[in-house]
Amino acid sequence: MSQNKPIILLDRDGVINQDSAAYVKSVEEWQPIPGSIKSIAALSKAGFKIFVVTNQSGIARGYYNEDTLKAMHDKMIALVEKEGGVISGIEYCPHGPDDNCQCRKPKSGMIESIERQLGVNFETYPAIMVGDSLRDLEAGQARGCTPVLVLTGKGRTTQSKEIDFPFSIYTDLSAFAVSVLHNHS
Incomplete structure (x- = not known):
């Protein structure tokens, strides 16, 4: 891994694909945010390792199963690959908010798993956690990642919260990608 290129961790719903208060429950409902797929591919082609880190409590709630989740992720991977990019890995938490697991953001278990894989x-190797919610930023912050908020999904609501650590804000994943590609070329 090139020391000058940070690892990029992306939340899924509201960052890569359209979010839904009723949950994204099927492959048909999984729709990319305009520009997100091309942005992931561009970052990947520029040598960045991209990981998706996503809470998927819809599994624990019975809204969909792990096979459906895999199909959604297969769709996302195929779209990125069609643009010439690669997603290096996907970590997801299938638990509900009351399951007291170590993986559900704002806990950092999924990020720690990526650290082990790599x-x-x-805390010493550069990484950026891109999310649309406070819990995304908190999970990244807990592991030493640079937290980045995008204003898609729940981002505009999150932007108005009191957050006691610094983070950057971008309108969407495309704007973030343009900045990273410019600063790390």
Whole structure:
């Protein structure tokens, strides 16, 4: 891994694809936010490793199963690959908010799993956590990632919250990608 290129961790719903208060429950409902797929591919082609880190409590709630989730992720991967990019890995938490697991954001278990896979520590190796909710930013912050808020999904609501650590804000994943590509070229 190139020391000068940070690992990029992306939340899924509201960052890569359209979010829904009723949950994204099927492959048909999984619709990319305009520009997100091309942005992931562009970052990947520029040498960045991209991981998706997503809470999927709809599984625990019985709204969909892990096979449906896999089909949604297969669709996302195929769209990115069609644009010439690669998603290096996907971590998801299938638990509900009351399951007291270690993976559900704002806890950092999924990020720690990526650190183990890569053999790095994000407190010393650069990583960026891109999300649309406070819990995304908190999970990244807990592991030393640079937190980034996008204003898609729940981002505009999150922007108005009191957050006691610094973070950058971008209108969407495309704007974030343009900035990263410019600053790390």
